[in-house]
Amino acid sequence: MSEANQRIVFVDIPKGMPGPESFRLEPAPRSEPAEGEIRVRAILFSLDPYMRGRMTGRKTYVAPFEPGHPLAGYGIGQVVDSRAAGFSPGDLVVSPALKFQSASTGPARGFAKIATREFPLSYHVGVLGMPGLTAYVGLLDIGGPKSGESVFVSAAASTVGALVGQIAKLKGCRVAGSVGSEAKRRYCVDELGFDDCLDYRAAERLDQAVAQVCPGGIDVYFENVGGPLLDAVLKYINVGARIALCGMISQYNLERPEPIYNLIALLAKRACIQGFIITDHEQRRPAFLADMTAWLRAGKIRYREKVFEGFESVPEAFRSMLSGGHLGKTIVRVAADPD
């Protein structure tokens, strides 16, 4: 990996799936920390589906990436210079808005110190970070599953989906999921302990496939995907069902969203769809961290990563993440973990 200060710049709003032309590798300017700032050498970055939503030029719940400016997202680094109280060179830090560059300088309040090396550093942007908190809050607080209820999760082999399914099992639910390949289907059933799982690419009729893996109907649906799968699920929700709307990854690359026809089911079934954004739920982090570290220690949660190497890999990693091209949390590593 290069020692030079590099960065990945967002080039322009893509149509459909972002390709290599959406990103540019270029030298990064260097700046010294001002009072209250720290300089951080990047170690690894997380790629997450919500980042596609920042490439539309429209303000949603996060500001759009600006063309010509570096990508930014969840990342981990090491402090190399500090003019901020409480931060010293050598500290390991995580940020929700780390610029995709070799080193960057910014206000210390944008960073949190990583207190423990008990787990791999990368876990702090994955199972112990935003995706973990998303699964925990979305399932338990928004979905509110009770023991014995039927939980269905889309993108079940994704970072969030895999955690949702496993937490639901720990809470005594029957769990089924939807994925896009036979390998992922087996991963969910054989490795993660799902009761059943469908491969939507192999399904002749999506609604029948949902009915088949959820024979008792659906009490809680954790939605990552949107589109026709949501429409199929609506046909099989039970009375009082809760749909936790976490994402609609199938829709992010479309010019026009796909239609939904079966919303009237919400009426007959007194059901709800509740959208949520994880940054609204920061107060749940302590409970989440206590539970999740305990589950990890006890071997009750399985967790995989797919590591891409170097800034050069960002376009490929991004495409692979959005298209479901690999198993495991998408990590771009630009430096080795320090000792």
Added chain:
Amino acid sequence: MSEANQRIVFVDIPKGMPGPESFRLEPAPRSEPAEGEIRVRAILFSLDPYMRGRMTGRKTYVAPFEPGHPLAGYGIGQVVDSRAAGFSPGDLVVSPALKFQSASTGPARGFAKIATREFPLSYHVGVLGMPGLTAYVGLLDIGGPKSGESVFVSAAASTVGALVGQIAKLKGCRVAGSVGSEAKRRYCVDELGFDDCLDYRAAERLDQAVAQVCPGGIDVYFENVGGPLLDAVLKYINVGARIALCGMISQYNLERPEPIYNLIALLAKRACIQGFIITDHEQRRPAFLADMTAWLRAGKIRYREKVFEGFESVPEAFRSMLSGGHLGKTIVRVAADPD
């Protein structure tokens, strides 16, 4: 009005809007009350939009009407014979499942006695009955509006819609609505005190019309209509918006429901759509009756009825109700109120 025992029978599942061929007037059989039963002479019936849902042959949240059997719904009558404790001839009663026939016999537990003549009898199937409770629970419990918030209601001149708008005003909200004629628009603004109202039939673009009458966005949407209006509203909901899904009257006569494209707004806005069915909320009736009678006495709620006369009027009344052909609660009167 005829003295003979007549009834209105549901003929068969209509395609689209139910026409005269969907109903048949015929002589009704007579039966004497058994132990625990009462015989009730019908005075008036309520026609409500949910009844269309019972004409599809599919079980939804109420059993479908059976071809060849009488229609049934909310109705008011007078006891003429009783073999049930607590009921005497002359008692005025209301039932959620009164057969559309001149007189009928059934278990007393299907009836509630009307304790007060302070208000017109018909109010007990309207502003003080199911539609009133629906507006009250749907707005206050499901929608949860706070003073100063923006409330939007579809079918705003309907029985439920008009009450939703007025209750929201009493709670300090800014209220706008959607209706299907200029006369209804004026009714909402001039008579019911809405802040603004759109006529969807006159709107060139529905989404622009919604934006115009809700300049500050929408915090609570009380949904009676479904279809393109819901899609338009989704574009203008505020962060944390609540959509109380009470009905989708625009969809009931369609072979296939209309598509919804903008559900992704629920995500960015952390909003929810919650379906509800009023029969789940019986425990709120005492609070509702206390508030609503106080509001009526104080002249704070305006309420209109459209009375159709005789069983012969049922097909016309039903069509007029479903198509928005008149202002006010739809009542079919088959006998005069007793003194």
